[in-house]
Amino acid sequence: MADKKSAKDQAPEDDEAKGGGRKKLLLLGLVAVLAVAGAAYFFLFAGSGEAEAAEPEHGGYTALEPIAVNLAGGGYLKVGITLEYTAAAASGGHGSGGVDGAKALDLVISTYSQAQPADVVGAREALKEALEQRIVEAYTEDGVPMVMHVYLTEYVTQ
Numbered sequence: 001m002a003d004k005k006s007a008k009d010q011a012p013e014d015d016e017a018k019g020g021g022r023k024k025l026l027l028l029g030l031v032a033v034l035a036v037a038g039a040a041y042f043f044l045f046a047g048s049g050e051a052e053a054a055e056p057e058h059g060g061y062t063a064l065e066p067i068a069v070n071l072a073g074g075g076y077l078k079v080g081i082t083l084e085y086t087a088a089a090a091s092g093g094h095g096s097g098g099v100d101g102a103k104a105l106d107l108v109i110s111t112y113s114q115a116q117p118a119d120v121v122g123a124r125e126a127l128k129e130a131l132e133q134r135i136v137e138a139y140t141e142d143g144v145p146m147v148m149h150v151y152l153t154e155y156v157t158q
Contacts, residue, residue, distance in 0.1 A: 056148055059090030064101040066154045069109055073116040079108060080154030083135070089146035099146055103138045107131060120157050128152060 066080030085099045111131045112120065119127065132150040139147040 056145055057087040058148065059085045059087040060098055061085070062098045062101055063153065064105060067105060067108065069112040071112065071117050071120060071157075072114055073118075075117045075158055077112050077115075077120050078154060078156040078158075079112060079152065081108060081131075082151045082153050083139075083147050084149040084151065085139075085147050086145060088144050089139070099139055104135050104147075104150070107134050107138060117157065124155070 061082050061084055063082045064080065066078055068076050068078045070076050081104065083099055083101065083104055089099050108131065111127065111134065115127060128150070135150050136145055136147050139145065
């Protein structure tokens with residue numbers, strides 16, 4: 001009978017030990033879920049606010065007349081561009097708002113007149129990106145960009 005009592009006395013302790021193990025496992029699982037949720041929030045939402053703040057506010061468009069540019073290897077390119085300017089340029093001291101296209105046209109001529117006909121056809125996107133970078137730099141005043149993007153509206157080679 002003593003054996004029976006000792007078996008009964010030990011049974012509640014085993015149940016408590018199993019319950020305590022389950023509580024610890026549940027607690028660890030909850031902590032892991034919260035850590036994963038926090039990491040997901042950080043990676044998905046924390047970086048998106050910085051990207052939105054970096055993009056200047058749209059102010060309008062300035063379409064420039066197409067111009068013909070003599071290419072370095074012969075032939076010519078007729079190219080037209082439109083400048084997308086920022087709100088800072090629209091409200092700045094540019095008279096009616098927007099930007100003057102003289103600098104941009106000069107940069108179009110200097111960029112494309114050095115290109116070979118094969119480059120104009122084969123590396124169109126690379127030339128456009130180089131042109132856009134040069135135009136954005138030329139229209140940046142006191143660290144504030146006045147032009148956001150450059151769009152090709154006409155592109156004819158011969």
